[in-house]
Amino acid sequence: MSEAPLLQINHVKLDFHTYAGEVKALDGVTFNIKRGEALGLVGESGCGKSVTALSITGLLPENASVTSGEILFAGKNLLTIRNDEMRKIRAGQIAMVFQDPTTFLNPVLTIGEQLEEVFLLNPARLASAALENGQSKNKTKSSLSKSEQRKIAKLLSIDVLKQVRLGDQDRVLTQYPHELSGGMRQRCMIAMALARNPDLFIADEITTALDVTIQAQILELLRDLKREFHGSTLLITHDLGIVAELCDRVGVMYAGNIVELADVRELFANPLHPYTKGLMRAIPMLGRELDRLETIQGTVPDLINPPSGCRFHPRCPFVLEKCKSVKPELLDVGKGHTVACHLYGEEKA
Amino acid sequence: MPPLRGREGMTQRILEVKNVTKWFPITAGLLGRTSGYVKALDGVDLDVNKGETFGLVGESGSGKTTLGRCILRLYQPTSGEIAYRGQDITKLKGETFEKIRRKFGIVFQDPYASLDPRQTVKSALIEPMKYHKLVRNNEEAMSKAKELIKRVGLNEDHLYRFPHEFSGGQRQRIAVARALTTDPDIIILDEPTSFLDVSVQAQILNLLSDLQEELDLTYLFISHNLSVIEHMSNRVGVMYLGKIVEAAPKEIVYRKPEHPYTHALISALPIPDPALSRQRVVLAGDIPSPANIPHGCRFRTRCPYAKDACTESEPALETRQPGHLVSCHFDLKMPAPIPSLGTASR
Amino acid sequence: MDLEKSNRSPVISELKFAGHLLVRNKLVLAGTVIAVAVLVVAMFGTLIVSPTILVNIDLPNRLQPPSAIHLLGTDDYGRDLLKMIILSTRLDVIAMLEIVGAGVAIGVSIGAFSGFLGGKLDEALMRITDIFFAIPALILALAVAAALGPGLNNLILAIITVQWPGYTRILRGQVLAERQRLYVDAMRALGIGKIRIVLRHIIPNTIYPVIVQCTLDLGGVILTFASLSFLGFGGSPLTPELGRLITAGQLYIFQAPWLTAFPGLAILIISLAFNLMGDGIRDVLDPRLRR
Numbered sequence A: 001m002s003e004a005p006l007l008q009i010n011h012v013k014l015d016f017h018t019y020a021g022e023v024k025a026l027d028g029v030t031f032n033i034k035r036g037e038a039l040g041l042v043g044e045s046g047c048g049k050s051v052t053a054l055s056i057t058g059l060l061p062e063n064a065s066v067t068s069g070e071i072l073f074a075g076k077n078l079l080t081i082r083n084d085e086m087r088k089i090r091a092g093q094i095a096m097v098f099q100d101p102t103t104f105l106n107p108v109l110t111i112g113e114q115l116e117e118v119f120l121l122n123p124a125r126l127a128s129a130a131l132e133n134g135q136s137k138n139k140t141k142s143s144l145s146k147s148e149q150r151k152i153a154k155l156l157s158i159d160v161l162k163q164v165r166l167g168d169q170d171r172v173l174t175q176y177p178h179e180l181s182g183g184m185r186q187r188c189m190i191a192m193a194l195a196r197n198p199d200l201f202i203a204d205e206i207t208t209a210l211d212v213t214i215q216a217q218i219l220e221l222l223r224d225l226k227r228e229f230h231g232s233t234l235l236i237t238h239d240l241g242i243v244a245e246l247c248d249r250v251g252v253m254y255a256g257n258i259v260e261l262a263d264v265r266e267l268f269a270n271p272l273h274p275y276t277k278g279l280m281r282a283i284p285m286l287g288r289e290l291d292r293l294e295t296i297q298g299t300v301p302d303l304i305n306p307p308s309g310c311r312f313h314p315r316c317p318f319v320l321e322k323c324k325s326v327k328p329e330l331l332d333v334g335k336g337h338t339v340a341c342h343l344y345g346e347e348k349a
Numbered sequence B: 001m002p003p004l005r006g007r008e009g010m011t012q013r014i015l016e017v018k019n020v021t022k023w024f025p026i027t028a029g030l031l032g033r034t035s036g037y038v039k040a041l042d043g044v045d046l047d048v049n050k051g052e053t054f055g056l057v058g059e060s061g062s063g064k065t066t067l068g069r070c071i072l073r074l075y076q077p078t079s080g081e082i083a084y085r086g087q088d089i090t091k092l093k094g095e096t097f098e099k100i101r102r103k104f105g106i107v108f109q110d111p112y113a114s115l116d117p118r119q120t121v122k123s124a125l126i127e128p129m130k131y132h133k134l135v136r137n138n139e140e141a142m143s144k145a146k147e148l149i150k151r152v153g154l155n156e157d158h159l160y161r162f163p164h165e166f167s168g169g170q171r172q173r174i175a176v177a178r179a180l181t182t183d184p185d186i187i188i189l190d191e192p193t194s195f196l197d198v199s200v201q202a203q204i205l206n207l208l209s210d211l212q213e214e215l216d217l218t219y220l221f222i223s224h225n226l227s228v229i230e231h232m233s234n235r236v237g238v239m240y241l242g243k244i245v246e247a248a249p250k251e252i253v254y255r256k257p258e259h260p261y262t263h264a265l266i267s268a269l270p271i272p273d274p275a276l277s278r279q280r281v282v283l284a285g286d287i288p289s290p291a292n293i294p295h296g297c298r299f300r301t302r303c304p305y306a307k308d309a310c311t312e313s314e315p316a317l318e319t320r321q322p323g324h325l326v327s328c329h330f331d332l333k334m335p336a337p338i339p340s341l342g343t344a345s346r
Numbered sequence C: 001m002d003l004e005k006s007n008r009s010p011v012i013s014e015l016k017f018a019g020h021l022l023v024r025n026k027l028v029l030a031g032t033v034i035a036v037a038v039l040v041v042a043m044f045g046t047l048i049v050s051p052t053i054l055v056n057i058d059l060p061n062r063l064q065p066p067s068a069i070h071l072l073g074t075d076d077y078g079r080d081l082l083k084m085i086i087l088s089t090r091l092d093v094i095a096m097l098e099i100v101g102a103g104v105a106i107g108v109s110i111g112a113f114s115g116f117l118g119g120k121l122d123e124a125l126m127r128i129t130d131i132f133f134a135i136p137a138l139i140l141a142l143a144v145a146a147a148l149g150p151g152l153n154n155l156i157l158a159i160i161t162v163q164w165p166g167y168t169r170i171l172r173g174q175v176l177a178e179r180q181r182l183y184v185d186a187m188r189a190l191g192i193g194k195i196r197i198v199l200r201h202i203i204p205n206t207i208y209p210v211i212v213q214c215t216l217d218l219g220g221v222i223l224t225f226a227s228l229s230f231l232g233f234g235g236s237p238l239t240p241e242l243g244r245l246i247t248a249g250q251l252y253i254f255q256a257p258w259l260t261a262f263p264g265l266a267i268l269i270i271s272l273a274f275n276l277m278g279d280g281i282r283d284v285l286d287p288r289l290r291r
Helices: A049-057 A083-092 A111-120 A123-132 A146-163 A169-174 A182-195 A212-228 A240-246 A264-269 A274-282 B064-071 B094-101 B121-131 B138-151 B156-160 B168-180 B198-215 B226-232 B250-255 B260-268 B308-312 C010-024 C026-048 C051-055 C081-117 C119-134 C137-148 C152-178 C182-189 C194-206 C208-231 C242-250 C258-289
Strands: A007-018 A021-033 A038-042 A064-073 A094-097 A200-204 A232-237 A249-254 A257-263 B013-028 B033-049 B053-057 B079-084 B104-107 B186-190 B218-223 B235-240 B243-249 B318-321 B324-326
Touching: A007 A049, A021 A049, A021 A064, A021 A257, A038 A049, A038 A240, A049 A064, A049 A094, A049 A200, A049 A232, A083 A094, A094 A182, A111 A123, A111 A146, A111 A169, A111 A182, A123 A146, A146 A169, A146 A182, A182 A200, A182 A212, A212 A240, A212 B260, A232 A240, A240 A264, A249 A264, A249 A274, A257 A264, A257 A274, A274 B198, B013 B064, B013 B218, B033 B053, B033 B064, B033 B218, B033 B235, B033 B243, B053 B064, B053 B226, B064 B186, B064 B218, B104 B168, B104 C182, B121 B138, B121 B156, B121 B168, B138 B156, B138 B168, B168 B198, B198 B226, B218 B226, B226 B250, B235 B250, B235 B260, B243 B250, B243 B260, B250 B260, C026 C081, C026 C258, C051 C081, C081 C119, C081 C152, C081 C194, C081 C208, C081 C242, C081 C258, C119 C152, C137 C152, C137 C208, C152 C194, C152 C208, C182 C194, C194 C208, C208 C242, C208 C258, C242 C258
Parallel strands: A038 A232, A038 A249, A094 A200, A200 A232, B053 B218, B053 B235, B104 B186, B186 B218
Antiparallel strands: A007 A021, A007 A064, A249 A257, B013 B033, B013 B079, B235 B243, B243 B324, B318 B324
């Protein structure tokens, strides 16, 4: 497939300025997202997966600074474009959904009002929808009156709520976020993201805070949406089960780096990076009769003073001398499977 | 998992919970009248055998955390009995109660909040020992503290540090050490690894398994994480809206459950195997509030098999086979919640 | 393992951070320096100036304006005003510290146990505290001072009675939040008694806002004390106290304005200095309060 990827991230390095020092959160992150694919980013806390998503959407906190690299999307470098351009992209082409819907949804506006806002920001869409509905003979947005725009927006809102499998849509539109349950709020957030008809949908740990049976509902919804939604998805999670169910390709992150990237089946069948292997063995999996779980010795490194060379080397059971001083680059080992580890370099120690 | 222990081959019941309820009154209006109750526990029955790990699963509103707190008497049960080694402890007070309390240990979910930030580790460990006069002098307390800290995988010089200097996993180790200071028989573990990363979780779970074998401990392991429960438990109890709906050895709960909620719960688990394809059971609707529990069978509002009988009366928790309790009007034959793993037979 | 951090208690590292912030704000720094100077003068006042000057009556030199010999002039008995002010400062500052100290001790004790134990005891104590709040502080202090009769200690006691309720409220609020914390449950589960939990864990963890408040109060308390003393409460007319100096100086306000101006200025500067220092401490501790 020689089609250009939708999003290309190249060697992005990012630091956080804190009172305690410079936190080197991203250390040269490189990957891409193809059109129509679902890419998963897995890793434990502090690995930088959420930070990566925030740099794509331009929602980084004030004390963050990107020190090198580029994020290419629709012919632009998202790291250097102006704020208002980025806002436009967030309004239409890239939509992000977070773990905690309570901070994302405005508590003083009804769901209907918030959805309406999204649609009203996209007048072209309203106009084409109006045309489809036969409600307006004009193509230009300026000829749609405010009340007409609202009517169309409401119809579109009901549509998108149906898409996320929320029943009784008229009622939901009149409700405030606090009147809805956790699962319903998540669906509303997903609805608001879909309302933008984005090219890229980013979901950051969206089921982590939910109960198991509610999470199941959302996972099934995401599975169905995957068939209906033609854009790309970036799914960020720490749960390998979710990744196995929903993603086409998976990237494993550790301490600010992508350490392995492969097709989902390939990754699970054939994990190469010692961290990936360790992670998979550390998770209790149903059916495995084990007395003890295999652990990765040590703890996640301090990113103010990260280890030299490969950031995983202090914990790696296969560490070589080279690993302590030379940082491994992502190497393609075939079948689209890339891994950043000296064990798989051309020369083996 | 370590085998069940007991005297003369018989399993000994170390903890019995009999029909325990915990209702929290909801006050409303100017005069503060009670307009209703949040029925966090609504008649819980369960038995824990000495030396085993009993896993307690449930979602929000299930009451599993409340049950843990009632057993520790952090909450006073509204009614019912909790028996430790055959003796009812719900109404004990004073000296007798303090003696019993020492036999229970607790490890909480949040490693950042369960330790006093202004107390050194050494002080946190020594305080319970000296308060209960379990040691004769400071030297004895110190040596016991050193022993405990090493037992949980940390070093002696960690004793002189403050909680904020440790990572989450290390703080949980300290919490475990603290729980052991009073030589407990049974430890309540309330979501001990939920806030920890996967790799750290593995270390803590291994530590808990090792300690159980070394010290002949009994665990009541409360969690919403079904994989962890399956790994750690001998028997599992499933709670829904304040009651146990099914309790059985773990193999049965995970492979041949007989309550539709258990079935849906296990089926909901995402499995890290992309080759596995299956039909997941998805429950409709949301979990009802414990302030407004459906009458009849409390699960009927989401149950795919609900019939009229379910609205009319609440099913009792009955023993269907030895060691397997279910509360359901019907004898449902449901397919395995998760088809065999790894073999993509479809 | 990542334990290279040095063996520091959270209090010490917070104090270092506090120092760092205090130095940054010039006004606060100035206030703190003056406040510390005042405290030093108060502590060593009697070494600098002997109390005997009180009786060193030098009538020929009475009511002299500021000059090289008497930097701030002399009073109606011919005593050097600067020395009088120094002695009075000592008294005022000691009174201020006693008032705030006792207020904190009482307020914290009542607030901690009331908040932790809750129930009817809490209700009763809070209603009593409310009564104290309902009456304007100055008036209540006046009434109590009048009831107790003349004397410096009685005045101090009177102000203490209006000082403690504020700390009770603050601490109780903190305690109500703190007792929900998980470590409290952990200790209860371990069987540790409530009294010990309150004294050794709850109070040390909740005392910060009270410390902030009491440093802010220092300036106000000294003002109240001086004001009531000026009105005639407290010690005898011969007691060296800043308010009293003003009372005495009132009689000569046109002939010798320095007799009222300088003591008044002293009160102003001391009060302002402690206020600024209190502000600085509050700004520093505030992020800590939002835990």
